[in-house]
Amino acid sequence: MDEVGFTLPGGYNDDDGNDHGMAVLTKRAAFKAFIVTDTIALVLSVSAVSVYFFMALHFRKEFLQKHLIWGFLLTNLAMAAMVVAFMTGLYAVPPHSSGIAAATCAILPLIFHFLWLHI
Helix, strand or coil: CHHHHCCCCCCECCCCCCCCCCECCCCCHHHHHHHHHHHHHHHHHHHHHHHHHHHCCCCCHHHHHHHHHHHHHHHHHHHHHHHHHHHHHHHHCCCCCCHHHHHHHHHHHHHHHHHHHHC
16 A cells, blocks of 8 residues: 555566565666655755745735745746656666657756746
8 A cells, every 4th residue: 555655666676585675776877866856856845835834924025025936946946856857767767778768858858948938
């Protein structure tokens, strides 16, 4: 039942031995980059939500303006980290010869950049 809440790219090792239950892709650099960027995205997201909740406790205009900027900045950084985490997770799973991973890693930042600039 724990697997439903958190599944790593590539899955877990089912072999009996020392690595039983460990992530299959543990030794790949792209997987390590996924773990780091996913953690950064989580921390930034939680920080942004905390700033917004903290804003609900105050009514001074100066305070709200300052913290709204911080919340906006943290939210945008979290979204960027989430895109990078998605790309590294996607790159870690298929074999290196897979053109689909490389194409997605090239296209996704362009789409994110276009949407961020034009909204």
